[in-house]
Amino acid sequence: MAVPRPGGRGATAGDGLPRPSLLLAADHRARGVLTTVDYAGWLAALSEALPHCDGILATAQPLGDLVAAGAVGPRHRTYLSLNRTGLAGSVFELDDRLVASVARAADEGWTGVKHMTRIDLADHRTAPALELLGQVLEEAADAGLEALVECLTWRDGAVARDTEAVLYAAVVAHDMGAPLLKVPVPDEPAGPARMEAVATIVGSVGSPVLFLGGPHREGGEAAVLDEVRDVMAGGGAGMAMGRAIYQHDEPAAMARRVAEAIGRR
Numbered sequence: 001m002a003v004p005r006p007g008g009r010g011a012t013a014g015d016g017l018p019r020p021s022l023l024l025a026a027d028h029r030a031r032g033v034l035t036t037v038d039y040a041g042w043l044a045a046l047s048e049a050l051p052h053c054d055g056i057l058a059t060a061q062p063l064g065d066l067v068a069a070g071a072v073g074p075r076h077r078t079y080l081s082l083n084r085t086g087l088a089g090s091v092f093e094l095d096d097r098l099v100a101s102v103a104r105a106a107d108e109g110w111t112g113v114k115h116m117t118r119i120d121l122a123d124h125r126t127a128p129a130l131e132l133l134g135q136v137l138e139e140a141a142d143a144g145l146e147a148l149v150e151c152l153t154w155r156d157g158a159v160a161r162d163t164e165a166v167l168y169a170a171v172v173a174h175d176m177g178a179p180l181l182k183v184p185v186p187d188e189p190a191g192p193a194r195m196e197a198v199a200t201i202v203g204s205v206g207s208p209v210l211f212l213g214g215p216h217r218e219g220g221e222a223a224v225l226d227e228v229r230d231v232m233a234g235g236g237a238g239m240a241m242g243r244a245i246y247q248h249d250e251p252a253a254m255a256r257r258v259a260e261a262i263g264r265r
Contacts, residue, residue, distance in 0.1 A: 017077055017146070017180070018054050020232060020262040022255070023210065025242030026058040027081035027114065030099070032088045035243055045246040047071035052255035054264070057081055057114040057148060057240065060100055064108075079114040079148050080105040082136060086118070094118055094125040094154065098132070102139035112146025114182075119169050120154040130176070137177045148240075149178035150212065161187035163197040167204050174205035182210045182240045190226050198234025213241030221254065228261040238262050 026046055028035060036042045043065060050056065055077025056066070063080060066072045082105075086096030096116060105113045117133045120126050133149065140147040151173035153165035160166075163186040170183050186197035202209050211231045213224070224244045231239065239262055248254035 017208070017237075018264070019208065019237050020264060021054045021077075021210065021238035022052070022259050022262055022264060023077065023079070023148075023238070023240040024049055024053045024056040024245065024255070025213065025240045026056055026062055026246070027084070028242060029062075030059040030081070030084040031086065032090070035247060042246065043069065043071075045251040048250075048252040049245050049255035050076065052252065052259045052264075054238075055079065055111065059084060060104075063110070077112070077146070078110040079112050079146070080108070080110045081114045081116075083116055083132070086116075093157075094120060094123050094129065096129060098136075102136060102143050102145060105145055106143040110145070112148060113140055114148045114150065116150040116152070117169075117173060118152045118154040118159075119172060123154070130172070133173065133178075134176055141177075146180060147178065148180045148182055148210075149173050150182040150240075151178065152184065159184055161185070163188060163200060166197075167201050170201055170209065171204050174207055179207050180210070181205065181207055182212055184214065185211045185227055185231060190223075190230060194227070194230040195234040198231050198236055202235040202237075208237035209235075210238050210240045211236050213239060213244045221248070221257070225257060225261045228258055232262050 046066060050071050057079035059081045072078060080100055082098050082100050083096045084099045086093045102113055115133060115136045117129055137147055151169040153160040153169045161184045166183050166186050170181055173181060188194040188197045228239055241258060245251055245254050
């Protein structure tokens with residue numbers, strides 16, 4: 001049974017989303033990013049982290065199982081991840097179609113939907129991907145659901161993280177009507193340069209911008225927390241983070257530290 005959805009028809013993405021926010025990203029496995037194969041252990045790690053998070057984005061099975069286990073409560077925002085056919089590393093990775101619908105998210109009582117759109121200027125599959133994004137945004141608005149859009153510039157088979165590439169995808173998705181954005185942290189030196197890059201991206205749109213955590217990086221926990229602080233100093237609305245939290249030896253402690261770094265208590 002799903003958590004009752006706050007608000008009703010006509011609600012906009014971001015209604016009720018605390019600022020700053022920490023969302024737990026848990027939709028990697030359905031895209032073939034198998035950083036963990038112990039399902040029960042993974043759910044346990046997510047459950048440990050959730051008390052320190054404002055919400056979760058996940059695919060159908062883990063989202064339902066977390067609710068059934070009592071790990072997700074009414075205060076959590078819940079985003080059903082819609083498109084997962086673009087399996088990581090596959091020849092059809094950019095052919096990212098729906099595996100769930102806005103109607104299902106509404107019927108099950110989720111707060112909203114999460115949709116990924118990758119923009120590759122050298123691949124003709126980008127055009128139908130943008131068309132699909134437009135359709136999802138219209139359906140979510142009609143259903144009164146929040147719409148969280150992860151918009152990425154895709155180059156040479158990977159996410160492009162330079163500031164211009166992050167800004168480009170954010171502007172395209174925003175101007176199509178995406179009311180809540182999730183983008184990579186720009187690949188700039190830590191400190192003022194990264195803060196300025198974040199500020200440029202945030203200033204290019206009129207919607208809240210969450211920044212994604214991504215995989216483990218050199219520098220470990222300290223590097224992750226420094227990145228979070230730079231994002232918040234640059235005006236980010238918060239973080240959407242998964243692997244850096246649920247793969248930590250102490251998921252609850254890591255989630256708490258990230259929440260503190262974004263200014264949540």
